[in-house]
Amino acid sequence: xxxxxxxxDSEFVRGDIPMTKQEIRILTLAKAGIGSGDTVIDIxxxxxxxxxxxxxxxKEGRVIAIEREPExxxxxxxxxxxxxxxxxxxxxxxxxxxLAGLPAADVILIGGSGGKLPEILGCADKLLKPGGRLIITxxxxxxxxTALSNMRxxxxxxxxxxxxxxxxxxxxxxxxxxKALNPIYIIACNKEG
Amino acid sequence: xxxxxxxxDSEFVRGDIPMTKQEIRILTLAKAGIGSGDTVIDIxxxxxxxxxxxxxxxKEGRVIAIEREPExxxxxxxxxxxxxxxxxxxxxxxxxxxLAGLPAADVILIGGSGGKLPEILGCADKLLKPGGRLIITxxxxxxxxTALSNMRxxxxxxxxxxxxxxxxxxxxxxxxxxKALNPIYIIACNKEG
Amino acid sequence: xxxxxxxxDSEFVRGDIPMTKQEIRILTLAKAGIGSGDTVIDIxxxxxxxxxxxxxxxKEGRVIAIEREPExxxxxxxxxxxxxxxxxxxxxxxxxxxLAGLPAADVILIGGSGGKLPEILGCADKLLKPGGRLIITxxxxxxxxTALSNMRxxxxxxxxxxxxxxxxxxxxxxxxxxKALNPIYIIACNKEG
Amino acid sequence: xxxxxxxxDSEFVRGDIPMTKQEIRILTLAKAGIGSGDTVIDIxxxxxxxxxxxxxxxKEGRVIAIEREPExxxxxxxxxxxxxxxxxxxxxxxxxxxLAGLPAADVILIGGSGGKLPEILGCADKLLKPGGRLIITxxxxxxxxTALSNMRxxxxxxxxxxxxxxxxxxxxxxxxxxKALNPIYIIACNKEG
Numbered sequence: 073x074x075x076x077x078x079x080x081d082s083e084f085v086r087g088d089i090p091m092t093k094q095e096i097r098i099l100t101l102a103k104a105g106i107g108s109g110d111t112v113i114d115i116x117x118x119x120x121x122x123x124x125x126x127x128x129x130x131k132e133g134r135v136i137a138i139e140r141e142p143e144x145x146x147x148x149x150x151x152x153x154x155x156x157x158x159x160x161x162x163x164x165x166x167x168x169x170x171l172a173g174l175p176a177a178d179v180i181l182i183g184g185s186g187g188k189l190p191e192i193l194g195c196a197d198k199l200l201k202p203g204g205r206l207i208i209t210x211x212x213x214x215x216x217x218t219a220l221s222n223m224r225x226x227x228x229x230x231x232x233x234x235x236x237x238x239x240x241x242x243x244x245x246x247x248x249x250x251k252a253l254n255p256i257y258i259i260a261c262n263k264e265g
Numbered sequence: 266x267x268x269x270x271x272x273x274d275s276e277f278v279r280g281d282i283p284m285t286k287q288e289i290r291i292l293t294l295a296k297a298g299i300g301s302g303d304t305v306i307d308i309x310x311x312x313x314x315x316x317x318x319x320x321x322x323x324k325e326g327r328v329i330a331i332e333r334e335p336e337x338x339x340x341x342x343x344x345x346x347x348x349x350x351x352x353x354x355x356x357x358x359x360x361x362x363x364l365a366g367l368p369a370a371d372v373i374l375i376g377g378s379g380g381k382l383p384e385i386l387g388c389a390d391k392l393l394k395p396g397g398r399l400i401i402t403x404x405x406x407x408x409x410x411t412a413l414s415n416m417r418x419x420x421x422x423x424x425x426x427x428x429x430x431x432x433x434x435x436x437x438x439x440x441x442x443x444k445a446l447n448p449i450y451i452i453a454c455n456k457e458g
Numbered sequence: 459x460x461x462x463x464x465x466x467d468s469e470f471v472r473g474d475i476p477m478t479k480q481e482i483r484i485l486t487l488a489k490a491g492i493g494s495g496d497t498v499i500d501i502x503x504x505x506x507x508x509x510x511x512x513x514x515x516x517k518e519g520r521v522i523a524i525e526r527e528p529e530x531x532x533x534x535x536x537x538x539x540x541x542x543x544x545x546x547x548x549x550x551x552x553x554x555x556x557l558a559g560l561p562a563a564d565v566i567l568i569g570g571s572g573g574k575l576p577e578i579l580g581c582a583d584k585l586l587k588p589g590g591r592l593i594i595t596x597x598x599x600x601x602x603x604t605a606l607s608n609m610r611x612x613x614x615x616x617x618x619x620x621x622x623x624x625x626x627x628x629x630x631x632x633x634x635x636x637k638a639l640n641p642i643y644i645i646a647c648n649k650e651g
Numbered sequence: 652x653x654x655x656x657x658x659x660d661s662e663f664v665r666g667d668i669p670m671t672k673q674e675i676r677i678l679t680l681a682k683a684g685i686g687s688g689d690t691v692i693d694i695x696x697x698x699x700x701x702x703x704x705x706x707x708x709x710k711e712g713r714v715i716a717i718e719r720e721p722e723x724x725x726x727x728x729x730x731x732x733x734x735x736x737x738x739x740x741x742x743x744x745x746x747x748x749x750l751a752g753l754p755a756a757d758v759i760l761i762g763g764s765g766g767k768l769p770e771i772l773g774c775a776d777k778l779l780k781p782g783g784r785l786i787i788t789x790x791x792x793x794x795x796x797t798a799l800s801n802m803r804x805x806x807x808x809x810x811x812x813x814x815x816x817x818x819x820x821x822x823x824x825x826x827x828x829x830k831a832l833n834p835i836y837i838i839a840c841n842k843e844g
């Protein structure tokens with residue numbers, strides 16, 4: 073493995089855009105099983121932190137990073153330049169519309185859905201190659217519930233899900249304090265080959 | 266990345282030996298930053314699940330897996346054969362004694378210490394190369410507390426720690442139930458280069 | 459407070475019936491705000507542990523404990539006798555049918571719904587007095603999601619929810635091990651007065 | 652129970668002083684088993700939120716609230732006035748010194764120790780009546796570790812501990828988001844009668 077996944081959060085440029093934390097990126101990428109030639113679509117890419125780590129894995133492939141907020145769209149490009157991942161293509165737009173015309177993908181990551189998750193899952197299913205992996209991260213009850221019920225109904229997929237709750241231990245003087253991060257649900261869907 | 270980290274738990278052969286769960290293996294390996302030529306020492310290797318994933322990353326390197334229980338020692342070899350990781354060397358014995366004569370390491374993983382953590386950390390420090398990574402996983406208050414206080418005192422190391430609590434979502438009929446795994450603390454110590 | 463809430467789990471008689479753990483009972487009872495003369499309905503009462511603690515609080519009131527499994531129905535009576543709570547009335551049956559003919563309630567607790575949560579919530583709303591409290595505990599994504607979306611739509615209720623994850627610390631030899639209990643969601647709905 | 656434990660956090664006056672959250676107050680009070688005539692000592696009382704709920708339970712008893720920060724000392728009195736708990740006595744000072752001359756107690760709560768936990772535990776043991784309860788809440792590895800090892804060595808006490816991690820569900824538009832609170836460890840020590 074030339075690329076060692078798990079870039080520290082502090083190395084990414086970010087404004088006020090929420091960023092997936094290091095531990096969640098690591099687990100998402102591992103469950104995505106990205107190969108060096110893969111085509112990856114990252115929906116709701118935010119600061120691009122996940123897209124960039126994906127691009128370092130898919131180094132002969134490409135990562136299409138879709139983000140509807142102009143601030144995020146700019147940050148993706150700033151971060152892609154910083155990490156020299158020329159294979160990241162940022163696109164400004166909202167899914168599912170922004171998915172039109174995209175190539176078939178080996179991996180689709182969904183980190184944000186703007187309330188249109190069922191439509192996005194329908195489009196993602198069409199774009200995802202046989203044997204591909206669809207990974208949804210959820211921070212709301214609605215995304216968790218919709219993702220599970222929608223994907224469990226699709227017979228072509230095996231679905232497994234977990235909640236990951238990370239508590240950072242922060243040094244404060246001579247003490248080590250427990251500082252919780254928000255829990256994240258990861259729903260991993262493998263499409264049959 | 267030829268090897269995609271995150272082998273499902275069910276693929277490892279295990280008896281009654283406790284096994285580090287997939288999500289924790291993934292995070293431990295990512296924080297260890299294992300390179301393809303690295304020498305890795307896995308102390309308290311249990312079933313060998315972590316050793317084997319480490320060996321797949323250090324494919325031109327070697328992994329020395331130390332385990333004091335004969336059942337675990339056997340399972341490490343069974344699993345190494347199953348995953349064809351010829352670069353895993355199982356050793357029956359307890360640390361710190363079993364660390365005598367080992368080569369300098371790029372990465373040391375400590376998953377079990379049999380109540381001798383301070384002595385083991387002292388030996389590990391001597392074995393770890395400059396720039397190396399020492400990763401301790403803790404499932405008891407004592408291991409967490411000792412690892413943090415011992416390693417924070419060593420000026421050559423930067424230490425960061427977190428607790429990871431994974432809740433699996435298990436399908437039971439039409440329902441998706443929350444099933445907690447035990448929390449694990451991961452203490453990652455980077456030695457200055 | 460004559461009754462001190464928080465009877466240890468081990469004091470209840472239980473068979474193979476799942477039992478709400480002490481910490482969750484305490485939080486459920488506190489959020490229910492049970493007064494000494496209250497009428498309480500406990501739907502899906504299981505072993506009766508929650509009913510009995512509710513009955514100790516509503517000592518001049520009554521607790522109607524509904525359980526569809528005969529084993530649970532028997533255990534409720536065994537536990538009510540053990541704790542001398544004559545104001546617990548066990549009823550064998552499944553909600554919503556078993557709710558027919560029940561008196562108006564100050565507090566309704568829902569610990570199990572057998573897949574009929576929307577119907578049960580509709581009946582519970584009719585039974586609950588103005589100013590009453592409806593507390594739902596959820597161990598599945600579906601119960602959490604349905605309870606939240608159903609109750610948030612009812613303008614007569616203020617709804618607040620949380621997840622509680624308890625990790626017991628268990629002494630094993632000289633060590634204190636972290637042992638996770640499954641997380642539980644508590645949805646507390648206060649009806650306007 | 653005239654007093655229903657579980658005052659919402661928002662009803663307490665607070666400045667920049669950290670406040671024990673509602674769910675943790677509830678569990679601490681339940682594990683403390685406060686009777687109506689009890690004498691309670693609250694060490695590191697902060698805003699006084701726990702002292703005030705304790706005083707509502709010990710309504711014929713008294714609660715001595717010790718706080719070393721003047722801002723907290725003032726807030727305790729403001730909150731005691733707001734909730735009309737005349738039986739709360741705020742004392743400005745740091746434990747263990749501030750414990751000198753205090754009466755024997757049925758319940759001692761330790762929410763802050765300023766790095767002097769071993770000394771405070773020694774004094775608390777002397778102040779605590781046979782059959783009394785000592786409850787320590789910990790937000791650092793050091794407090795958790797010290798409290799457990801110190802109290803487990805005292806043969807007069809039975810000790811049980813747990814970690815409580817509450818995640819609030821917060822309505823954001825049409826979504827219910829998971830928002831983690833920091834985990835708290837509760838160490839409950841019952842002194843033999």
